Amino acid sequence: MSESHPRRHVAILGSTGSIGTQALDVIAQHPDLFEVELLTANNNADLLIEQALRFQPNQVVICNPDLYDRVAEALQPRMIKVFAGIESVCDLVGSPDIDIVLTAMVGFSGLRPTIAALEAGKAIALANKETLVAAGSLVMPLARRHQAPVIPVDSEHSAIFQCLQGERVKPSKLILTGSGGPFRTMPAAEMADITREAALNHPRWKMGAKVTIDSATLMNKGLEFIEARWLFDMAPEEIEVVIHPQSIIHSMVRFSDGCVMAQLSNPDMRLPIQYALSYPYRLPLAMEPLDLIRTGCLSFEEPDLERFPCLAIAQSALKRGGMAPCTMNAANEEAVAAFLEGRIRFTEIPEIIQKTLDKAGFEEKPDLETIYSTNFESRRIAAELIAR
Ligand SMILES: NC(=O)c1ccc[n+]([C@@H]2O[C@H](COP(=O)([O-])OP(=O)(O)OC[C@H]3O[C@@H](n4cnc5c(N)ncnc54)[C@H](OP(=O)(O)O)[C@@H]3O)[C@@H](O)[C@H]2O)c1
Numbered sequence: 283m284s285e286s287h288p289r290r291h292v293a294i295l296g297s298t299g300s301i302g303t304q305a306l307d308v309i310a311q312h313p314d315l316f317e318v319e320l321l322t323a324n325n326n327a328d329l330l331i332e333q334a335l336r337f338q339p340n341q342v343v344i345c346n347p348d349l350y351d352r353v354a355e356a357l358q359p360r361m362i363k364v365f366a367g368i369e370s371v372c373d374l375v376g377s378p379d380i381d382i383v384l385t386a387m388v389g390f391s392g393l394r395p396t397i398a399a400l401e402a403g404k405a406i407a408l409a410n411k412e413t414l415v416a417a418g419s420l421v422m423p424l425a426r427r428h429q430a431p432v433i434p435v436d437s438e439h440s441a442i443f444q445c446l447q448g449e450r451v452k453p454s455k456l457i458l459t460g461s462g463g464p465f466r467t468m469p470a471a472e473m474a475d476i477t478r479e480a481a482l483n484h485p486r487w488k489m490g491a492k493v494t495i496d497s498a499t500l501m502n503k504g505l506e507f508i509e510a511r512w513l514f515d516m517a518p519e520e521i522e523v524v525i526h527p528q529s530i531i532h533s534m535v536r537f538s539d540g541c542v543m544a545q546l547s548n549p550d551m552r553l554p555i556q557y558a559l560s561y562p563y564r565l566p567l568a569m570e571p572l573d574l575i576r577t578g579c580l581s582f583e584e585p586d587l588e589r590f591p592c593l594a595i596a597q598s599a600l601k602r603g604g605m606a607p608c609t610m611n612a613a614n615e616e617a618v619a620a621f622l623e624g625r626i627r628f629t630e631i632p633e634i635i636q637k638t639l640d641k642a643g644f645e646e647k648p649d650l651e652t653i654y655s656t657n658f659e660s661r662r663i664a665a666e667l668i669a670r
Contacts, residue, residue: 376402418512504596
């Protein structure tokens, strides 16, 4: 199969992050199949320079303009073009040399470049779930209009995507699994004292700080619930969340005949990243194979929406629709940043999000400009609530 895999030219937006570095690890395993065209980072100039020297992209963008001189000095003598600012990312993702764009930036910052890439008809390997949470009702029709495939990178959505290969009918249910995070069994009374360090210590996955906190509050599962709604065009009632502490089954689909299909592997993000970059081909990957005997028991539980209200907030924001998920996402980003800076408690994260949703305006059918202004205004409301 691998002989027929075409050589692909890849842009990695957010190459210095957890997903970005793992994507480069995948690419390093297949130097004959992938070529890096564009790398982007926000602040981590040193790692961006190191990556560029190793993978020799045609161009790099450092989003923080203050770091431009440092990156340019290191890379321009090597004939690598250097740009600064998020606008440059949007301008460059449409380059004819790029076949596929991996969106591995964190948060709402991923929306603008993803839209630019879709408008240029590029295939998207989508890690940046916040793009679909904030603007799924606009982004997916845009992708269809430009015939730009959106291939999931999130392990749950990749699992569903893999289970659906070769099927001709829509499933009747998507079953999203989640590990339950580090506080799955913690009594409610102890949750207000959760520290930043404890919340950053995820039992199964090594990820960036924001998504790790989202996993601890179960907001990550809420964001994924909304992401699944848009990626697979399923109604909220057709999506179910199941806690599966071993993180071996990455998600499942049920069909109308009762058949349930699941995708299993050891938890390693390089598998869904590689599948998104190589789709529809499967390539070898150096990772520990799944040993079912050693794994032993696979267990499942219902999520506890009282101890983890973020998941319920996300589900109800999706049902409300319009700009509610965008408001929720913006408030979550502010609240998570405030928790990481020690300005609020863990249990205040859902409170800030809910209060922001209660205070923010609502529109049933927001356009893109309204999404941008909603993000801005919701952050302002959340920041005000945090400051109190
Ligand atoms: N990590 C995982 O295992 C995982 C799994 C599933 C889905 N995801 C999703 O993938 C996305 C990335 O997650 P991650 O864990 O890789 O995040 P991360 O480790 O925090 O990396 C984020 C990347 O985005 C860049 N970035 C941050 N803010 C930016 C801004 N305002 N403008 C431009 N670039 C910016 C960072 O640059 P600097 O390093 O220079 O600051 C870094 O390259 C998120 O949407 C997350 O939910 C992650």
